[in-house]
Amino acid sequence: MVAERHPALARLDVLVGRWTVRPQVDGVGPAWTEFAWQPGGLFLTQVTDVDEIPDGTPRQWRENAPFPMWSLIGLDDATSEFTMLYADARGVHRVYRMTFADGRWRIWREAPGFNQRFTGTLSADGNTIDARWEMSKDGVTWDLDFALSYTRQPG
Template sequence: MHDSLLRDRGLGNVAEIGSIGGLMRNTELEKLDGLVGEWTTTLSDAWFLEPAGTEVPGTTTVERLGESLLVVRSQFGGGTHHSEMGLVIGRSDPNDAYVVLYQDDRGVCRQFAMTFDDGHWTLLREDPDMHQRFVADVEKDRIFGRWEASEDGGKTWRKDFGLTFDRVFAQG
């Protein structure tokens, strides 16, 4: 009875929803639990930073927001190399897809499609102004990623910068 009521209200495939302490949680979102915690973050190989080889240290915190969202907050460096950015990661059950909103301290706000499986994490936007993607390999305590951009509709890509995340501790 409960399952059919959820389906009738458009709440997705009940087989994909699990119960945790009486709360409903999408099992596809549970795949992201390994991201939750605090990370030291290093921005490297940025074409826009001088001198070449400059590395900018930072921190990243990934937290749950209720049972259906993750919030990612990153801060880098200080002085001339200071930057902040954030992501809100959610899941569209009817579209069977992750959805990400990005913002940074320049006032930029963008929407990305996301995949996360088999140790690979990708974010992709294909907007009229440019195409952009984040590609990462995810390990238990380390994430190796890079941001890339394309100004020709995704035919060619250039690396904007690399990001390495090292786990400080996991949150439970």
């Protein structure tokens, strides 16, 4: 028997579907990301990939490309925060904390020498997210890593 879905997980329903992701990084073109519930709706998965690198090189031929990327998102019912387990094709594995409420999406990680935080704002119609990743070596001084936008794909 599968446990009943916790009501706080419903906050993530707005992410479900396929999105075009446009990082504002020189020489980096758009990618896609797809959010889907695992059976029972207890965990949300995210897969991000590109069909080819902007210069036309198929992604599987490019060394050190982060694509594909995978995340598994679950809830801590004691804090109402989410945990995101992240891995990518480079062999990077990270654990992030996350919140999503009132159209504001926050992801963060505190790690010695490489702290990260993400903030995103969902549009009123739920079809775009304007976001940014920041990083800090000391957890005090933050620098923009890159900005990006998500646009929901039709269907």
